[in-house]
Amino acid sequence: MLRASADHNDVTVDLAGIRDATIDSGVPHGHALIALTDAVVLRDVDERQIAFGALVGAVGEQAAVRAAAVAGNFEMMNRLLDGIGVGAPPGAAPIAAEIGVSVW
Amino acid sequence: MIELASAYTEGLDREWARMSASGTWWTGAQRVALAAAARAAREGDELPDVDLPAPAVEAAVRLSVDPHVDQAWVADLVARGLALEPYVEILAVVSRIAAVDTFLFAIGHQQRPLPDEGSHTEPTRELVAEATIQGAFVPTTGVPFPPTALTAVPPEGEALGDLHTVLYLSMFDMGDQALVRDDLSRIQIELVAARTSLLNDCGY
Numbered sequence: 131m132l133r134a135s136a137d138h139n140d141v142t143v144d145l146a147g148i149r150d151a152t153i154d155s156g157v158p159h160g161h162a163l164i165a166l167t168d169a170v171v172l173r174d175v176d177e178r179q180i181a182f183g184a185l186v187g188a189v190g191e192q193a194a195v196r197a198a199a200v201a202g203n204f205e206m207m208n209r210l211l212d213g214i215g216v217g218a219p220p221g222a223a224p225i226a227a228e229i230g231v232s233v234w
Numbered sequence: 235m236i237e238l239a240s241a242y243t244e245g246l247d248r249e250w251a252r253m254s255a256s257g258t259w260w261t262g263a264q265r266v267a268l269a270a271a272a273r274a275a276r277e278g279d280e281l282p283d284v285d286l287p288a289p290a291v292e293a294a295v296r297l298s299v300d301p302h303v304d305q306a307w308v309a310d311l312v313a314r315g316l317a318l319e320p321y322v323e324i325l326a327v328v329s330r331i332a333a334v335d336t337f338l339f340a341i342g343h344q345q346r347p348l349p350d351e352g353s354h355t356e357p358t359r360e361l362v363a364e365a366t367i368q369g370a371f372v373p374t375t376g377v378p379f380p381p382t383a384l385t386a387v388p389p390e391g392e393a394l395g396d397l398h399t400v401l402y403l404s405m406f407d408m409g410d411q412a413l414v415r416d417d418l419s420r421i422q423i424e425l426v427a428a429r430t431s432l433l434n435d436c437g438y
Contacts (some may be wrong), residue, residue, distance in 0.1 A: 131420075131427065131428075132247075132421065132424035132425055132428050133422045134424075135411040135412075135420040135423075135424050138411035138420075139259045139411065139412060139419075141421055143421070147417065148425065148428045157421050157425045158419070158422060160422075163425050163426050163429070164429050167430055167433070168308060168429070168433065171336075171429075171430055172433070173339070178340065178342070179342065182340065182341065182342060189418065190249070190417055191236065192239075192417050194414065194419040195236060195242075195341055196415055196416035196417075196418040196423070197340075197418060197423075198324050198337055198340030199337050199340075199342045199400070199401040200241070200401065200402050200418075200426040200430070201336055201340055201426055201430050202332075202333040202334065202335075202336040202338075202340065202401050203333055203397070203398060203401035203427075204402075204427050204430035204431055204436075205329075205332045205336040206330055206333035206379075206394075207329075207380065207398075208430065208431055209297055209301040209325070209328065209329040209332055210300065210325060210326070210329045210380075210383050210384070211436060212302055213297050213301050213303060213305075213325040213369045213371075214325065214370045214371050214374075214378060214383050215305065215321070215371035215378075216383065220372050229319070229384055231319070234248075234275060
């Protein structure tokens with residue numbers, strides 16, 4: 131979906147930035163978004179506070195809350211799909227390679 | 235503290251009402267207990283003393299803390315008396331409370347207290363005859379992928395759709411690659427989605 135939205139909006143993204151937070155993904159405020167996502171998924175209380183504050187500063191409170199909501203949604207979706215045994219969709223291999231991960 | 239927009243609070247209210255209502259395979263009281271077990275496991279707390287079959291508790295705990303399960307694990311639950319459809323409902327409840335708890339944690343809110351008690355009304359136990367095993371661990375109506383994941387237990391699919399819309403996008407908006415929601419662009423939304431999934435090592 132990231133690739134699809136980037137292509138649609140004529141934005142150049144480096145999907146390796148999904149895997150490696152030191153790489154600039156090309157997504158506006160990508161580092162701040164990833165910092166919050168990491169803190170939330172890894173349940174780091176201290177980092178969460180810092181990262182959320184930084185994200186609010188970068189994109190505004192409404193957008194930061196939306197980012198938080200999206201992370202929550204994918205905690206749900208990840209569990210759901212792993213729990214029923216759905217692996218990577220057909221055609222995911224090239225995208226996975228671009229990110230720098232393997233698929234199952 | 236961040237004040238949440240009504241769309242979020244109303245969505246969470248609906249989820250809490252669903253949790254405490256009886257479902258297809260579990261009573262509301264059992265669904266609340268499953269959520270409690272899942273939450274305690276994720277927080278590293280002692281599991282609450284719940285009146286649930288052991289395989290159900292095991293499923294709730296495992297799916298909450300490490301959902302990378304395999305066919306053999308699911309088959310073992312079935313062998314010990316947990317049918318696939320009740321498993322699907324457990325997975326749905328556990329997944330949704332993970333979503334809510336993660337969201338509230340992310341914005342610095344306290345966890346929302348679980349309902350004091352749930353309904354004791356008998357579950358409907360409605361089987362979906364069209365749902366069959368089609369490559370997933372559980373029956374689905376159609377090829378297993380996100381829209382069909384919970385089709386063996388339709389009310390859970392509806393619940394998923396509601397919370398998915400509140401937190402991420404409606405199914406209608408999924409095709410809108412130019413969408414901006416609450417000043418967050420689709421590209422930014424998808425970055426968060428992708429990073430979350432990568433960190434969770436989600437196969438999909």
